[in-house]
Each structure stands twice: as C-alpha cells, then as structure tokens.
Amino acid sequence: MKKKKVILAMSGGVDSSVSAWLLLKKGYDVEGIFMKNWEENDSSDYCSSKIDLSDAKSVCKKLGIKLHTINFSLDYWEKVFHEFIIEYKKGYTPNPDILCNKIIKFDICLNFALEQLKADYFSTGHYAAIKKKKNEYYLYRAKDLDKDQSYFLYTLKLNILPKIIFPLANIKKTKIRKLAKKIKLCVYQKKDSTGICFIQPKKFKLFLNQYIPYKTGKILTMSGEFLGLHYGYEYYTIGQRKGLGIGGKKNKNTYPWYVVKKNIKLNIIFVVQGAGNPYLLSYGFLTKRIYWINYKLCTFKLQCMVQIRHQSYPINCIVYINKKHKNNYVIFTKPIASIAPGQSAVFYNHNQCMGGAIIHKRIKYLP
Template sequence: MKKSPAPERGGGFNSLGFDKPPAETRVVVAMSGGVDSSVVAALLKDQGYDVIGVTLQLYDHGAAVHRKGACCAGQDIQDARLVAARLDIPHYVLDYEEQFREKVIDPFAQSYATGETPIPCVSCNSEIKFADLFETAQDLGADALATGHYVSSKLDSAGHRALYRAADATRDQSYFLFATTKAQLELLRFPLGDLPKTEVRALARQFGLLVADKADSQDICFVPTGKYSDLIERLSPGAAAPGDIVHVDGRVLGRHSGVIHYTIGQRRGLGLGATAAAAGEPLFVIRLDAAQARVVVGPRRALATRLVRLRSLNWIGPGALDDLDSEGRELFVQVRSSRPPVPGYLYVGDGQTLVEFASDEDAVSPGQACVFYESDQPQARVLGGGFISSTEPACPAATKISRPAHLEDLPL
C-alpha cells in the first residue's frame, strides 16, 4: 500500500500545508534522476497534486573530470525523463551549467586552493536549487518547490515554517541545508523527512520506478573520481605549488607537491617515511598554510579544537539573530556531515561570530560548515549556521596560537 506524507499541523486541506485541494496546488519537484526525488514526484502525483518535474543540467561530466566518454550526468537526466514519463507529469530540463560553474565549481576550486575544506553541496542548495530553481518554480506558477532531501519543513509553535532534522538520523541531510533562508522555507517542502530509506526504495518499487535500486551518489557530483586535486590544478593553475612540510615546533621535515593534496587530520600518505617514524608518535596534518605553501603536521593532540570563527552566518531559528544573548547561547553544533551534533556555545558581537565547543573537537577545518541545532536528537530544529573561517586550538602552546582576548576568561 502506498504511503503519503501525513497532513501538517494546522495545514488546511492538504498534506503540504496549503489551504486548497491538492489538484489546485502546483508543485515543482527537483528531479535529479535518483530514487529519492523520483519517489517525491510519485507520492505527490499519487496524492493528486499538480506536479511538474524539473531537472537541472549542471555540468558536462566529461569536462568536469577531463575524461572523454563520461556520461553519468546524461544518464541521470535520462532517468529523470523516464520517471516523469512513467508518472505522466510534465518534465523540463534546464541548462544551469553557467550558473553552477560560477556559483559552485569555481568557488570550490578557489577555496580548496587556499587550504580550506569547502562543501559545494551547501552552495548548490543555497545558490542554485533554492535560488535560481526557486525563481523558475515561481515563474511556473508553483505553490511549492519539493526535493528529495531527508529533512523536514514544518510549522513551529508560532506558526512560522521551520527546518528540522530527519526522523532517521543516519539519513539526515540538514547539515547541507543550513543556508536556507526563512523566505525560502515558506515554499520548500521535503516529503521524505519522516521516512527511512528502506521504505523509500519500497515505495519506488510499488510505483514501478526504474530507479528503485539505483545506487546513491557518494562523491561530489562534478568530481565523481574523488580526485579533487586534478580539478583544482586545472581550474586554479599554480594551486599545486610545492613547499615544506613543517612540524608544529618549527622543524622542517620534508617537502610536498602542493597543499591541495592534503586535508586537516590526514595521517597516511604524508610522504615523510623514516622522518615520521623518528618523531616517536604518529603525525597528522594540523594546518594548511597555502599562502606560504606549508603543510603543518604534529601529534594528534594538536588537532584538538575548542573555538571556531564563522563567516556568512545564517539564522533560521526563532526570533532574530540580534535577539541572541550577548553572553552566548547554548546549543548543539555539527562541524562535519559524518559527525553528530555536540554541545557548544554561540557568541555574536563585535563584528564576529564565534562558537566554542563544550568539549574538544578534532580535525576541524576552515571552509567546513558549522550548523546549529536545538538538540542532538532526530527531528530537532535547525537554527542556522555558518562557514568556519578560522579555528583556535584547545592547546595553544602546541600550535603557537592564542585565544581571542575577549574570551580569555571562558573555561577551557
């Protein structure tokens, strides 16, 4: 038996919260060609909504990886077409390659070349899907834009639409959606937020969708080989400048062929051989100094981070960011998609945004997202977040970095 999204609290006539029958509610579904977005389109069509499928042509896969014959992007588009035909819904393929290159790929390459660990999926959602595609959906007269993300959009106690973690914490994708604005949330819908992946695949089979057993994508879509350095070198010539591998105590231990080949927390593949063995303890990448072409390494304890500075802050919690207590707000923060949220404190003021972890976090890198939640439980509300611009170590002496003066009195 097919399962449809449950009606929302205070949602009116239909399950998406609009005060009119489904047949009079137009929904644009962002169809990637995968099983999740295909099931969203099938569920909404089954409920009687006026569904339009839209697929974005974002990149030439062959050009992205510099390899002739690569056709995965084309296959995804074809799969979306076939699903739309199966459901008997209108389907459009829109060429967004120029926007994607300008807003996602180029910034990714530039950020990576400076020693950061960028997250292009966040930019794709905020700058392409929930911006350019959002406008396209409105041009098509849509009441809502629906996607296959595992996250929920629901009304909060004040009647405003808010973002919440998925019911299945193992599938939750809210980390990649923190940059969504309050205005966008009013028209965004995520029908899979309360469903486990196993049920989504079962629904795909019930609907007779050819993508029911299609594998989930694992890598960044425009770098399917996982070799980011190849793309960076091609888009940012000179980014692979060689330099020194330096211990946190100042000793030069060896040479490297470019900081783009290293990530914070990396242990293997440092190319130090006997030099690393002579250190007496495992060495990890502690910091990437792209300006001076240096890879800084040290013991594991030097990876511990207690404080991060954020840029591009976005607040989607209750009230306004200006309402936050100057003494700091206790909340939960997540700094990697593969890690659970942990307790922390948010400080906003004096032209900067700071987050202090209640306990040390390892391998935190500039460029990563720091996302805020009300709790660490499934279906917790997403409060916003920002991108990490710099980090402060838990043991300043180990890396010769001191804490900001105005936080000297905060407990370590």
C-alpha cells in the same frame, strides 16, 4: 478543485524519483525539473549528467509526469564553482553543495519554478523536514538521522520555507529503495551521489588539478622534521589522514599521520600522529557571519549544539553573537578535533536546524 502544482527537482536518483511518486500519491499535480549545472567536459568520467538525465526521463515517463530541463551551468560556474576555487586557493575547505543549495536550487531554480512554471510549491528529495508551529515555519532533521541532510540546508531563508516540500521527511532510506523496486522504477539500485554535485571523491584530485596546478611542497612535523613532499597546500585539509604518502617512517610509531596546519606562503603542510593529538584539538572557532533561519532565536549568548561536518555528531556549545557582524565566537563544552577553516558549522536546538556559519579561524587547544 484544482490540484496544487509542485515542481520537483529531479536528479535521476532514487530519492527524487520516489519523491515524485509520493507527491502524486498525495494528490499534487507534479512536474519534474532537471538542472544541468555543469557544462565543461560533460562526456568525461567527472560528470554523469547525460546518464542522470536519461534516468530522470525514464522515471517521469513511468510515472506519467512532465519533465522540464534547464541549464544553470553558467550560474553554477560564476556563483558556485568560481567561489569554490577561490576558497581552495586561500587554503580553506569549502563545501560547494551548501552554496549550490543556497544559490542554485533554493533561489534561482525555486524562483524559476514559482514564477515561470507557475508552481504552488517547490520540492526536492532532501532528507529534511519543515514544520509549522504557531504560524511560524522551522527546518528540522529528517526521521532518518543517518541520512539527514539539514546540515546542507542551513542557508535557507525563512520566507521560502512555506513554499518547500520535502517528501522524504518521515521515511527511512531503506524503505525508499523498497518502494522504488515495488513500483518498478529503473533507478531502485542506483548508487547515491556523494561529494561535490558533479564529481566522485576518488577522482577529486585529478579534477581539481585542471584548475589548481600541482605545486610540490614540504611535509614537516610540528618540530620541523622533514617527512616527504606533497602536491600543494590546496589539496589537503586540516584533519586529513589519507593520501599523505608518509606512512611507515623509520623510528616512528605506527600511529597514522594527520594534517594539522598549513603555511600558505611557503606551501608547507604540518602533520602530527594520532587522531587525539592535542595539536588537532580546538575548543572553539571564530566566524564572521551567522545565517539564522529564524531570527527570533538570535540572542547575544546562545546555548545550543553545533555540527562541524555532515556525518559528525553535534556537540554542546555556546555562541557569542556580535551584532555588529564582526567576529562571532563559538565555544565548545569540550575540545574537538580536526576543525578546518572554510567548513560549515551548523547549529541545532535538539533536532531543529537553527542556522549555521562558515568557520573563519579555529581557536586552538595548543598554540
């Protein structure tokens, strides 16, 4: 009997590397594919694709599988990064990893694997799970809730779920590293990638400055008191604490400062003190479009849970759906802090990922 062919997206990291080994153990005919999504300044500190490709080649050689390399940098630039910069200039806080999954990995690359490489399945090293119940497919959180990445996958379309395999669905991250060491993969100690696909968070400001020039502006309190200067509203997000450079002000208490509001036209950011400051709180948000994975779950009024950032705890909410695709309202059962327009809010029914939306406007606790 001919083995089912799986094309696995390999990043050169430990998760995708162990995923390849797990798929082989299950009897699949496995081939890897390395996606190059960034062309410019490839030799700089911002991009590690050469190192990652070398690691992916080493792992594939060790496991005895073929590795395809494909350059999607033009698609990434035009369909992901360009949109990312546009949203930043609007003062929003976009998540390019979600857009990359939607457009590059689970559309362009998946279709390339199935159509050009004649694969039966497409696989990645994401921590997430796909379950089949009564002939329907659903997206679920991974067993390792601390590493769960279903938040980044809410735009997956229902029709592709039967073609996707997540080998790490039921395995803890600690076990992944132990397996990598046991089978002598060179990447068993390699650090996890964080932040945007191609850049570390600590270097993000310097990287972004290549595309959005610094524009000095004022930092004010909500009462209009001047506290200092900033680099430009694009470099700050609602709820941001670090990098403001205004700590230790005279006649002020020791509570940390947080960005609470941005005036785009005047290039002013407003700040308040204390993580629980009422000005930071919202009791809901508006969104223009909701991506539902399973449309049957969509009703006018839906009680579920919502997660507004990757590592935050989901909270109870009610989603009021406007079927004319205008503003949909999401109301929390209690106010929460630091919601930023442009962020993704992902809806869950227990551990099932139902879909998600991009926050358009927060419903403020205080005007």
